[in-house]
Structure formats: structure tokens, C-alpha cells
Amino acid sequence: MTGTPTSHREAVARLAHDVGKYVGRIARNVDGEVPPALAPLLLKDVYETHDGRPALARLAALAPALGPYAEHPCLLAARDALQRAARLEPAARALDPAALRALLDLAREVESQLRALARAVHDEGAP
């Protein structure tokens, strides 16, 4: 494990920003069926999140800097949701309505878990 407690907390903040916030951008504002006009943006949020790379890849890139937080339950739940989203990608890109609905739920789950992680880490580090 590399880094300091401060650098681990900074990495969590980056993860919450780069993945959590953007993954939830469209999903946070859609209920039920995904309107056709919003589907490409939802796909972009999940599969081309950061510099055109999937959210799961960004999480993997930041994971070594997370230190002990890489095993935090919120992080594990977010990773699980992103892995399920990755398995949905072919159907979601084919604009299958059920896959898009499932993707909405997974995106919101990722955002919630990473926000909860960032809050927990902040509270832990606060004097």
C-alpha cells in the first residue's frame, strides 16, 4: 500500500468527483423509461465517464491510491454496481429499455455509494 492518509483521502475525493458525480448526471434526473434523447448521455456517463474511458476503468486507475479505502464497503458496493453495468453494456448500447432502466438504478447506486464513502472518509479525517 502506498501513500499517506491524506493522499488516500484526496484519492477518495477524486473518485467521488470523477466517477460518482458524473455517473449520476443523467440518472439522477430520470425516472422510469429513459427518453431516447437522453439515452446517449446516460451511456456516456457510465461508459465514457472520464476522458472517454468507462467509469469502471477510472475506478480501477484510482484504486491503488485509495489505500485502506479500497476495501471500504461503499467502495466495494460501487465497484459491484459498475461491474454489473459493464455486463449490461451491449444491451444498453442496443437501447434495450430494460437494460437502460437497470442502468439508471446502477448509476444512482454508484453515485450514492461513492458520496457515502467520501463523507465517511471526511468524517474520519476531520479533527
Added chain:
Amino acid sequence: MTTPLTYPARPVLLVIEDGTEYAEFAQLFLGDAFDIRAARSARDALALLADPGADALLVDLRFDRAPREDLVGDVDDTASRLFGGDRARALRHLQDQQGALVLGALRAAGHTQRAVFVHDFPPRRLANLRALYGEVHAVPSFDASALRAALAGARRPAR
């Protein structure tokens, strides 16, 4: 003599970010209420605030995709003041906090418009930002309803 009908112009929302995600979002979910303009740096934002101006600011916090020359803040100075000479760490710090630094630059130039961040700031951090920069709001996620509420009634101050 008749008085021509005039309609109030929509307020201008200036989005400041290093990508396009905020502007896309604003156009989609806030575009009915605001005329959306976009800036990629403090320099761009200052130019747009000079003309056409803006009624409110929507500011990203982290600018890791911006060219280094566009960042507010000096890497060497930050490294020596805060990070024992570690320039890589100083650059990451400037990127991580760039939205707040951009807002500081705009405030220093006299632009006091309401500023809204999409970020889940801890309460003490948000209080510090307000102490430094006046009217600052934050919503924790891209929640269009919450953003509309945070931006409601924002109007450019008389100058």
C-alpha cells in the same frame, strides 16, 4: 405613441468547467430558464463576464483536464508554500481545488454573482467558501430540481 412590448431576457448562467459535462447538463435541464454560456478557464470566464455578463455561475471544482497554463495558481509557489517543494502534489492540489481558485479570481475582479458548485462539501468547507467568496451554494449531485432551487432568483448585481 405606443410603447414597444419588451420581454425580460432570460438570466445568463455562466458554466465554468474543464470539460463539457456541466454545459450539456445545463442546456438540457436548465436551458428553459437560463441562457447558458460556457467558459473553460478563469480567463475565459472573465472575458464572458465583461460581455455579455452573467446572472449566476455554475462552477466545477476539479479541473484535471485543463492545460496547466490555464490553471489559476502557481505550481512552484504552491509547492514551496504547502508541499515542501513537491511540484506534482502542488499541481494535483491546484487541479483538485481549481473551481474555488477560479471563483476567487472572479471575486477579486469584482464579480459577485451567486456561485453554485455541484459538490458535496462538508459543512465547514462550505462555510469557509462563503466567508471567502460571499454568495456560494452547493448541491451534492447533478440534481436538476436542487440546482434550480439554488439558482432561483439569481440576478447580476448592479455595477
